[in-house]
Amino acid sequence: MTSPFFLYCLVLSLGASALAKPNGANATKSLKIIDGTEVVPHSRPYVVAIRTTINDIEVLCSGAIISDYLVITAATCLNGASEAEVILGAHNITNGAETGREVIKANQFIIHEKFDTVKLLDNIALIQLPKKISFNANIQSVKLPDVTDIIDAYIEKEATALGWGRTSDTTQDTSDVLRYQNLTIIPVLMCELSYALNIRPTQICTTGVERKGICRGDAGAPLVLDGVLIGIGSYGSTLGCSIGFPSVFTKISSYLSWLMLSN
Ligand SMILES: *[C@@H]1O[C@H](CO)[C@@H](O)[C@H](O)[C@H]1NC(C)=O
Ligand SMILES: *[C@@H]1O[C@H](CO)[C@@H](O)[C@H](O)[C@H]1NC(C)=O
Ligand SMILES: *[C@@H]1O[C@H](CO)[C@@H](O)[C@H](O)[C@H]1NC(C)=O
Numbered sequence: 001m002t003s004p005f006f007l008y009c010l011v012l013s014l015g016a017s018a019l020a021k022p023n024g025a026n027a028t029k030s031l032k033i034i035d036g037t038e039v040v041p042h043s044r045p046y047v048v049a050i051r052t053t054i055n056d057i058e059v060l061c062s063g064a065i066i067s068d069y070l071v072i073t074a075a076t077c078l079n080g081a082s083e084a085e086v087i088l089g090a091h092n093i094t095n096g097a098e099t100g101r102e103v104i105k106a107n108q109f110i111i112h113e114k115f116d117t118v119k120l121l122d123n124i125a126l127i128q129l130p131k132k133i134s135f136n137a138n139i140q141s142v143k144l145p146d147v148t149d150i151i152d153a154y155i156e157k158e159a160t161a162l163g164w165g166r167t168s169d170t171t172q173d174t175s176d177v178l179r180y181q182n183l184t185i186i187p188v189l190m191c192e193l194s195y196a197l198n199i200r201p202t203q204i205c206t207t208g209v210e211r212k213g214i215c216r217g218d219a220g221a222p223l224v225l226d227g228v229l230i231g232i233g234s235y236g237s238t239l240g241c242s243i244g245f246p247s248v249f250t251k252i253s254s255y256l257s258w259l260m261l262s263n
Helices: 004-014 188-192 252-262
Strands: 016-018 047-054 057-065 070-073 084-088 102-106 108-111 125-128 158-163 179-186 203-206 222-225 228-237 247-251
Touching: 047 070, 057 222, 057 228, 070 228, 158 203, 158 228, 179 188, 188 203, 203 228, 228 252, 247 252
Parallel strands: none
Antiparallel strands: 016 228, 047 057, 047 084, 057 070, 070 125, 084 102, 108 125, 158 179, 158 222, 179 203, 203 247, 222 228, 228 247
């Protein structure tokens, strides 16, 4: 029988893998929605796909619309990129003919000034779109947490992660269609042991039990609880996305004052 402690020690020695790391980079793995379920098309109109090029490698991420000109995502999705293509109102991202979608190119990024590229702390960033978003049924903003939520660690709550990332460790392909996965939030302490103590209360961890989690292509993946954006995908284990290790998200309520000052 494998004890959880054994698992944690194993991860401790192997370290974390960046969810937003580019497709094709073997050193670290990015987030994906493992074994997720396809969402009802356009039922999550605040989710956007983000394509960038970092070190000559194409990167797929997701993010969320938080105002009529701001998209929130992970810093790993933008750090080193000069331009981002933001796809709004999409369900099947490979279908360019999809009706109601809008593609906006942007080059104004606000990357958290303390973003730690090694420990992946403060992995949060904003894209300022060059024009206001025209909202419609397929394109909407998401609610942010209240100031009173700052102390909530959401323990044992089931939240929904959404993204176009890879759906298993055995495929190189990301998903055409937006998928979701319900993930149970665990105490940060349990996650700390998995990731070399580089976990802070400014993060949210979800259990990897039942091999659920986020994967390559899911950096910036919105984590939503009761219609509120509580997290964005940050990273998973270097060992694989579906081997039982927690997924790590940046906790939005820890950054409310940063968000207010940044827009
Ligand atoms: C990733 O690893 C595989 C197998 O080891 C190798 O064939 C492939 O070239 C590597 N890809 C990159 C981008 O390093
Ligand atoms: C997504 O769109 C592409 C291009 O139109 C199509 O080939 C593919 O089958 C679609 N995927 C799904 C899951 O519907
Ligand atoms: C995920 O959670 C939502 C809301 O609680 C629920 O409606 C949905 O059926 C769940 N989906 C799966 C695949 O468990």
